[in-house]
Amino acid sequence: MRLHFKLENVVGSARAGRFTTLHGEIETPVFMPVGTQATVKGLTPDSLRTVGSRMLLANTYHLLLRPGPEVFKKFGGIHRFMNWSGPVLTDSGGFQIFSLPHSRRIHEGGAEFQSYVDGTSHLLSPEESIGMQKAIGSDVMMVLDQCIPSTAPWREAEKAMELTHRWARRSLAARGESPAAMFAIVQGACYPDLRKRSVEDLCSLEFDGFAIGGLAVGETKAERQDFTELTCGYLPKHLPRYLMGVGKPIDILEAVNRGVDMFDCIIPSSLAKHGMAFTGEGRLQLRRVKYKFADEVLDANCDCIACAHYSRAYLHHLLKSDETLGWKLLSQHNLRFYHRLMKRIRASIVDGSFADLYRSERELLVKTDNVKDEAAL
Amino acid sequence: MRLHFKLENVVGSARAGRFTTLHGEIETPVFMPVGTQATVKGLTPDSLRTVGSRMLLANTYHLLLRPGPEVFKKFGGIHRFMNWSGPVLTDSGGFQIFSLPHSRRIHEGGAEFQSYVDGTSHLLSPEESIGMQKAIGSDVMMVLDQCIPSTAPWREAEKAMELTHRWARRSLAARGESPAAMFAIVQGACYPDLRKRSVEDLCSLEFDGFAIGGLAVGETKAERQDFTELTCGYLPKHLPRYLMGVGKPIDILEAVNRGVDMFDCIIPSSLAKHGMAFTGEGRLQLRRVKYKFADEVLDANCDCIACAHYSRAYLHHLLKSDETLGWKLLSQHNLRFYHRLMKRIRASIVDGSFADLYRSERELLVKTDNVKDEAAL
Numbered sequence: 001m002r003l004h005f006k007l008e009n010v011v012g013s014a015r016a017g018r019f020t021t022l023h024g025e026i027e028t029p030v031f032m033p034v035g036t037q038a039t040v041k042g043l044t045p046d047s048l049r050t051v052g053s054r055m056l057l058a059n060t061y062h063l064l065l066r067p068g069p070e071v072f073k074k075f076g077g078i079h080r081f082m083n084w085s086g087p088v089l090t091d092s093g094g095f096q097i098f099s100l101p102h103s104r105r106i107h108e109g110g111a112e113f114q115s116y117v118d119g120t121s122h123l124l125s126p127e128e129s130i131g132m133q134k135a136i137g138s139d140v141m142m143v144l145d146q147c148i149p150s151t152a153p154w155r156e157a158e159k160a161m162e163l164t165h166r167w168a169r170r171s172l173a174a175r176g177e178s179p180a181a182m183f184a185i186v187q188g189a190c191y192p193d194l195r196k197r198s199v200e201d202l203c204s205l206e207f208d209g210f211a212i213g214g215l216a217v218g219e220t221k222a223e224r225q226d227f228t229e230l231t232c233g234y235l236p237k238h239l240p241r242y243l244m245g246v247g248k249p250i251d252i253l254e255a256v257n258r259g260v261d262m263f264d265c266i267i268p269s270s271l272a273k274h275g276m277a278f279t280g281e282g283r284l285q286l287r288r289v290k291y292k293f294a295d296e297v298l299d300a301n302c303d304c305i306a307c308a309h310y311s312r313a314y315l316h317h318l319l320k321s322d323e324t325l326g327w328k329l330l331s332q333h334n335l336r337f338y339h340r341l342m343k344r345i346r347a348s349i350v351d352g353s354f355a356d357l358y359r360s361e362r363e364l365l366v367k368t369d370n371v372k373d374e375a376a377l
Numbered sequence: 378m379r380l381h382f383k384l385e386n387v388v389g390s391a392r393a394g395r396f397t398t399l400h401g402e403i404e405t406p407v408f409m410p411v412g413t414q415a416t417v418k419g420l421t422p423d424s425l426r427t428v429g430s431r432m433l434l435a436n437t438y439h440l441l442l443r444p445g446p447e448v449f450k451k452f453g454g455i456h457r458f459m460n461w462s463g464p465v466l467t468d469s470g471g472f473q474i475f476s477l478p479h480s481r482r483i484h485e486g487g488a489e490f491q492s493y494v495d496g497t498s499h500l501l502s503p504e505e506s507i508g509m510q511k512a513i514g515s516d517v518m519m520v521l522d523q524c525i526p527s528t529a530p531w532r533e534a535e536k537a538m539e540l541t542h543r544w545a546r547r548s549l550a551a552r553g554e555s556p557a558a559m560f561a562i563v564q565g566a567c568y569p570d571l572r573k574r575s576v577e578d579l580c581s582l583e584f585d586g587f588a589i590g591g592l593a594v595g596e597t598k599a600e601r602q603d604f605t606e607l608t609c610g611y612l613p614k615h616l617p618r619y620l621m622g623v624g625k626p627i628d629i630l631e632a633v634n635r636g637v638d639m640f641d642c643i644i645p646s647s648l649a650k651h652g653m654a655f656t657g658e659g660r661l662q663l664r665r666v667k668y669k670f671a672d673e674v675l676d677a678n679c680d681c682i683a684c685a686h687y688s689r690a691y692l693h694h695l696l697k698s699d700e701t702l703g704w705k706l707l708s709q710h711n712l713r714f715y716h717r718l719m720k721r722i723r724a725s726i727v728d729g730s731f732a733d734l735y736r737s738e739r740e741l742l743v744k745t746d747n748v749k750d751e752a753a754l
Contacts, residue, residue, distance in 0.1 A: 037698040038691075042419075044682070044702065067669060067694045074670050075690065083686040292444060293451050305421070309460040313452065314415075317444045321414040324701045325421065 002181040003140075003208045005240050009350050013232060013259040014358075016349035019240060021055075021087035021139040022179060023079065028240060028261040029345055031252065031338045032057045032089060033268065037066070038082045041269040042328040043335075045084045051304060051332050052339030054086050055139075057264040060132050061093035061100075061124070065117045069135040077137020089264070090138035091244070092129045092171075094185075098147035098217075106146060108163070126167040130174035130182075138180055142211060142244075143171035145185040150219040157189035157214075164213075165201050172205055181208035183242060186231055189214050190223055199234040209240040212260070216245055225254055232259030249278065249341055250365040256345055257358055268338055272330035275319045278337040282367050284312075286330070291316035304336035305329065341365075379558040380517075380585045382617050386727050390609060390636040391735075393726035396617060398432075398464035398516040399556060400456065405617060405638040406722055408629065408715045409434045409466060410645065414443070415459045418646040419705040420712075422461045428681060428709050429716030431463050432516075434641040437509050438470035438477075438501070442494045446512040454514020464516035466641070468621065469506045469548075471562075475524035475594075483523060485540070503544040507551035507559075515557055519588060519621075520548035522562040527596040534566035534591075541590075542578050549582055558585035560619060563608055566591050567600055576611040586617040589637070593622055602631055609636030626655065626718055627742040633722055634735055645715055649707035652696045655714040659744050661689075663707065668693035681713035682706065718742075 003019035010016075017028045033040045033048065035056045040048055048056070058078055075081040078088055097104055097111040104113040110125030122128075126144040133141040145164040148156060164187045175182050184202040188194030202210065212231045215224045228243060235241055242262035243255050252263050268278075275287040279299035284291075286298075294312035306315065306329035318326030341361070348357035380396035387393075394405045410417045410425065412433045417425055425433070435455055452458040455465055474481055474488040481490040487502030499505075503521045510518040522541040525533060541564045552559050561579040565571030579587065589608050592601045605620060612618055619639035620632050629640050645655075652664040656676035661668075663675075671689035683692065683706035695703030718738070725734035 037694070037700055039695060039698075039700050039702045042701045042705070045686075066698060067690070071670060071690060071694070074672065075688070081688070081691055081694075083691075293448060295451065309422075311452070311458070313444070313448060314458055314460075317414070317448070317458075318416060321416075321443060323414055323416050324419045324705070325416045328419070328701070 002179065003240065005209070005238065007237070009352065011349050011352055011354035012257065013229070014256050014345075014349050014354045015259060015261055016346050017240065017261060021181065023085060023087040023139055024054075026055050026087060027346060029252075029256050029342055029349075030055055030262050031342050032262065032264040033335055034059070034264055034266045035082070035084075035088075036062050036266075038063060038078055040331075041273070042324060042331055045082065047305075047332055048084075048335070049086075051336040052343070053335060055089060056084060056086065057089050057091065058136060058138070059093070059096065060090045060129060060136065061096035063136060064093065064122070064124075064132045065115045069132050072135040072137065077135070079137055087139035088136070089140040089242075089262075090133045090136050090142065092133070092142040092144040092185075093124050094129075094145045095147050095245070097124060108166075110144070110167075126170035127174045130171050134175075134178055134180070140181045140183060140209070141171075141175065142183050143168045143185055145187060145213050147214060147217060148189065150189045150214055150217045150223070152189050154191055154194070157187070157191055157194055160189075161187040161194055161198050165198070168202060168205065168207075172207070183207060183209040183211050185211045185213035185244075186235070187214045190219055190227055192230055195227065195231050196234055199231065203236060207239070209242060209262075210235050211242040211244050213244060215243070216247065225258065228255055228260060229258040235259075248369055249338065250362070250369045252338075252341070253345065253358065253361055253365055256349075268334035269331040272334050273327050275326075275330070276334075277315075277330050278334050278368055280364065280368075283369070286312060286315050286326075287319050288316075298333055299337075302333060302336060302340070304333045306333040379556065380617065382586070382615065384614070386729065388726050388729055388731035389634065390606070391633050391722075391726050391731045392636060392638055393723050394617065394638060398558065400462060400464040400516055401431075403432050403464060404723060406629075406633050406719055406726075407432055407639050408719050409639065409641040410712055411436070411641055411643045412459070412461075412465075413439050413643075415440060415455055417708075418650070419701060419708055422459065424682075424709055425461075425712070426463075428713040429720070430712060432466060433461060433463065434466050434468065435513060435515070436470070436473065437467050437506060437513065438473035440513060441470065441499070441501075441509045442492045446509050449512040449514065454512070456514055465513070466517040466639075467510045467513055467515035467519065469510070469519040469521040469562075470501050471506075471522045472524050472621070474501060483540075485543075487521070503547035504551045507548050511552075511555055511557065517558045517560060517586070518548075518552065519560050520545045520562055522564060522590050524591060524594060525566065527566045527591055527594045527600070529566055531568055531571070534564070534568055534571055538564040538571055538575050542575070545579060545582065545584075549584070560584060560586040560588050562588045562590035562621075563612070564591045567596055567604055569607055572604065572608050573611055576608065580613060584616070586619060586639075587612050588619040588621050590621060592620070593624065602635065605632055605637060606635040612636075625746055626715065627739070627746045629715075629718070630722065630735065630738055630742055633726075645711035646708040649711050650704050652703075652707070653711075654692075654707050655711050655745055657741065657745075660746070663689060663692050663703075664696050665693075675710055676714075679710060679713060679717070681710045683710040
């Protein structure tokens with residue numbers, strides 16, 4: 001129980017809580033920007049703090065290959081290396097092994113794959129993954145799991161789940177005396193009986209929280225929501241729940257409404273790179289020629305640096321000129337959009353008004369989810 | 378005499394002065410970062426102010442093609458458009474016409490060329506250039522000039538110089554009632570008699586300063602220094618002198634020693650993009666594997682954000698991972714290196730110790746000019 005997770009209030013299934021890491025306290029629900037290479041694309045830690053980021057995700061797979069564990073050991077971990085004083089959650093590398101187009105072989109021992117950096121062969125075992133996460137100095141480590149398409153047949157899903165459980169035990173053993181927290185990952189694809197078994201088996205072990213794995217890998221949006229709800233229903237109430245890699249603002253709202261506490265996603269910066277901005281009037285494609293002369297700010301309700309100082313026309317100009325400042329300003333804006341949303345969600349759970357907020361935000365976010373300017377892509 | 382240039386002290390040929398623009402006072406010698414597309418690569422105006430930038434250069438040619446004059450007219454100029462409250466100097470576009478690989482034709486009227494943005498045909502005449510510089514809201518405009526290789530034969534150099542003089546008169550007429558300052562450009566390649574004639578002819582007109590043009594386009598370094606010195610000797614002492622596009626730190630020191638007051642160059646950010654950092658121990662190539670574990674800062678004597686918060690190893694990692702934050706941090710560091718140098722130079726001219734500083738900095742900068750880590754390129 002390293003995180004001392006405490007629920008402050010619950011409205012329906014939506015939960016407001018807080019937990020304590022080795023690098024400070026975090027209020028939930030929380031959105032974590034993704035710092036794949038020990039940097040959130042283009043932004044300094046100062047900028048991240050300013051937009052409201054409090055906890056980051058870092059990718060064990062990428063950091064294992066570059067700069068590698070020895071560099072983190074020398075620097076005493078990622079916090080000092082990248083100058084980030086807040087908590088860091090690390091994934092296990094399992095999802096990258098599953099999704100990246102490199103030759104790989106999964107067996108009882110772990111996952112064998114080749115480095116995209118230098119072609120060398122690696123075995124990512126539970127012990128290797130946890131060793132790397134310890135070298136990174138993670139505040140919240142994830143067990144290594146086997147990801148499979150969520151549409152896999154029952155027998156295959158069961159096998160992957162069982163392997164994931166055995167790896168979870170090995171991961172826990174590999175943690176040893178480390179004071180870092182560790183989350184298990186619930187698998188079971190889209191089979192209710194497997195999801196239930198997965199939770200029951202993992203609950204018998206000393207994990208500090210649970211991730212809901214095996215979603216957003218092939219199933220429909222309705223299935224994802226249903227299995228999020230179903231899995232949250234099985235999970236113990238006194239530990240935090242994390243929906244990995246999710247998602248768009250509307251997906252986060254729906255998942256909070258089903259009992260999820262933690263999120264991470266690359267969408268705020270990856271859409272920024274393509275010129276997309278989240279606003280109260282929908283997602284805007286700033287590369288469109290209609291913004292060439294647009295004197296208004298991105299979003300009059302936003303307090304980010306881009307909205308404080310720049311017009312849509314200037315952002316349009318930067319994007320058309322492929323200037324990195326355009327990407328950076330949109331990233332900050334999009335992250336601010338996410339963090340403002342999380343803040344409103346949390347406040348409404350604390351004061352009991354979440355049901356009203358859910359209805360009104362949902363209407364807005366369904367709109368936001370549509371690209372208003374699709375034609376420009 | 379719109380700039381009210383005042384000399385504070387002179388040591389040998391080196392001058393410390395100040396002038397007043399429509400956007401505040403500037404101390405000379407001054408180095409101006411280049412904001413080609415109405416942004417200095419990757420940096421916000423706040424970051425620029427923090428590293429010590431006080432005046433920027435913007436490129437009329439690029440801004441004419443994108444976003445175009447109508448956008449600047451709508452926004453009332455570049456200052457509000459890019460959120461920069463300090464002065465901006467604009468070039469005329471002449472150098473880009475000369476150096477960019479697009480079909481062009483020079484005649485009495487101006488320079489005909491095709492847009493790299495959309496292929497449309499343009500005539501850059503003196504009137505068109507000044508019109509665009511007025512739309513940009515320039516504080517210091519440059520006349521349109523004809524650039525030729527500095528190794529051109531005497532007759533060709535004379536012809537280009539005479540055309541430049543006629544264009545200078547047309548540029549001055551095109552300024553009209555604008556309160557912005559305007560600099561003439563001295564031409565004459567590497568011919569002392571032409572340089573003298575060029576200065577004499579241009580001095581008869583009401584310019585607020587002089588650029589030394591036609592250098593760094595084919596001649597040797599010694600020739601550039603000689604013709605800088607010779608041209609400064611002809612120029613009136615009560616107006617500022619600007620050596621366009623120069624240069625490396627050592628070049629700036631040498632030019633100040635010969636009487637130049639103003640500089641601009643893309644080197645601090647273009648070298649940063651290639652992983653190069655200026656330091657007191659020479660230019661470092663941070664991509665080299667020797668920095669993988671390097672725990673020390675870039676330059677212990679620097680007060681920039683990169684040196685305050687990051688190790689060489691982290692910068693190395695960002696550069697190897699092609700993360701834009703690496704470029705941005707090195708740009709800030711390199712610009713800070715330039716501005717710290719300018720500050721030391723100016724202080725030594727004001728207190729009369731420039732000759733000593735020149736000797737000691739020169740020794741250091743010759744070292745800095747060598748890439749310590751050349752092997753990695």
